[in-house]
Amino acid sequence: MTENIPIWRIKYLPKSLDEVCGRSKVKNRLKEYIKSENFPHLLLLGSEGIGKKTIAKLFCQEFLGSFYEPNFKIVYADVPLTSEERAKARSEAHYSTSKIGRLAGKTITTPAFIHVKIKPFVSIKAMGDVPFKILIVKNFETLGSNQQGFRRLMESFGSNCRMILISHNTSGIIDPIKSRCQLIMVPPVDIEEFKIMIATIAKNENLTIDNETIEHLYKITKGKIAKAIDLLQITSISDNNVKIDNLYENSMVFQNNLIRSLLLMTFKGQFHKARELSRKIQSNYKYSVQDLFLLLYNELSKLPLSTYSLSLLINMIADADFRAIDGRDSDIQISSLLSKLCYYSEFL
């Protein structure tokens, strides 16, 4: 490693499956797949930020070897299509050639997402000395009705391209997809393994950190490795000796601090400021209205409030969320929610 990368989470990204922290069961299974040069479609499950994608990518790298580049693609299901991609899908829809029946003269379109992002990759033959291509679809559960489109794709192009679907939970995934995949649960990293990893990084970067602090780091970040390394780096800037207090102080900086201050602002009854802040949050972080309501809800349930007032407030958020789906201008619904919070919080 000659290049000096200033961002630790990238600097300490594992370079091979062996380097991945912990999770030996998953790793062993994947290694067997590599040995036998074959595997079924996979569905990786596990909570957010524990390294599913990293594991899947490294697996693909080792599986495909030197033909990794042309035979591998990763698709993020939650990123919406750009207008150009949409236009492309529309322009490539074709007219049915059948002269009789239901389809006569109709335009046939596949869902735009599948047409633009999936089909071109899976339908082209694998290059080089590999049994098949590999496609990773991340956040598969966000695809919604587009999941149906995968049913046939996984069968008809299965021999040419294997898919690794990544998702946070199984409940969002339709049964036909589950039955076509091998399910693999990716557990969060063990505390013992976590300790070893952080200790290695600390040694590399000349930090001193004691056992207890590492345990706290694990607790704060809930075992999310990238988050933990981020926090470690921020804390280390002020002091090479990482202490628990500094850790907590810094963790406040990026754990949805803005959402909390938004809530506090409304509790103080400052409507105007709160609205400005909520607009700023939305434009900076590109949260959709639904995202924002959900974040408010999550943050609210962390606050020390009585059950009665909590249920009242949650009711307000749910109502606003519902109206935003119905209404045209979501900004009105957000303003309305904020004004309600401003007013009713006086009585809590």
Added chain:
Amino acid sequence: MSESVLNKMPWVEKYRPKSMSEMALPSAKLKGHKIELAEELRKFIKTFFREKRAINQKNQSIKSFNRLHGEKEQKKLFKLSQDRVAILLEGPPGVGKTSIVYALANDLNLDVIETNASDVRTKKSLESKLTETVKTRGIMDYLTQSKDKIILIDEIDGLYGVADKGAVPTILTIIDTTQFPIIMCSNEYKQSLQPLYNKIHKLEINPLSSDETLRIIKQILKKEKITNVQEGIINSIIEKNHGDLRGMINDLQGISQGSIGKLNSELINSLHRDSTEEIFMVIRDLFEEVSTLKQAKVLTNKSDVDYNFLYKWVNENIPSFIKLNSELVVAYENLSIADQIFGRIQKNQYWSTLPYFYDLFAGGVTLAQKSKRDNHGFKKVSFPRYRSTGMFSLTANERLVVEKINKKYEISEIEAIQDFLPFLRVLSGTSRKQLKLVSDWLELDATEKKILKSDSEK
């Protein structure tokens, strides 16, 4: 042109200035500094042709070099920077944006190739109309030493969604390849044009002063031999149009040709044009004067402002008029139900519920003010600038940064914006050294660095 044809022409066309010297020149700003508009444009076009010629000569020798050499040794062709090639005039309607381009072309002996909002401006049609003219000078041009040209893309804010799809990228490529200078005109800021704004300079044109317009109007009246228009009426026309010379000339023609002799102020009022000024008045009246539901209804019915638009103004301006939280909550409750109803009307065509919508967003909001209204002091009415986007979309600058991050660290756009960039902001906010390290490593340029700074400074 024969006399009869001239008489039938609208005065606006008839008296379109032929030269810069005839014009009422509006004042203009470039990046906040005042500039001389005519001088600036003349300079822009002259330097364009001079620099283009120099670059073409250089490129010719490079091309002949490239022809003789292999692919590896190919040299890159020189290019003019985009802000030297194209310029954007932005200003209210009727101040003479189009006229100044034609007048300038006339003065400098150039041809104008124009495309405006009445043309369909899809990618294809723009290409067919402009690309050929901009690239080559045509065989005939070499033979006849024909005039140079200016390309005028008028009413660029009228590029509309689906109908004019792909126009902006096409304009950008035309800017890259053109042999002639491009001048674009627009009335207002539009988000869909952001890629253009990033690349080229924008001249902001102010409305004309009333002295200038009075001079022109008097000239026209003299030429038309009209004497019975009183000074007072001219003044009220000028006042009404807020520096929109075209509007004034149209009004003038309207009253002097329509019913000479019966000129009165009512007639001028009937020529009234909708403008944002009116919305400001409606909003003020709504919050400060209205005290019954009926009044609110009358006010919203009477104004020509689209209700589609008006209720967004109401949303934006509630906090500046209603200060008490208890009243605020009632106002917003009513507005939010109005919005919900409106959404259902749009989705399911339940037009019969429109009256509820009207009453709720206007009367329901303003009558939430129970306490004695404090009508003293000036209250700011602001324009509803903020639009919450339902979809995840990035600005041009953010997209560039995310792309650069992706080169080093593969991560989806959403993760980059919501998770990784906030961390980078915190990290680079700790010290200048960190900021430099991070931005050097990601190879960011100065404008992209701003994205890293924007949050941490506050």
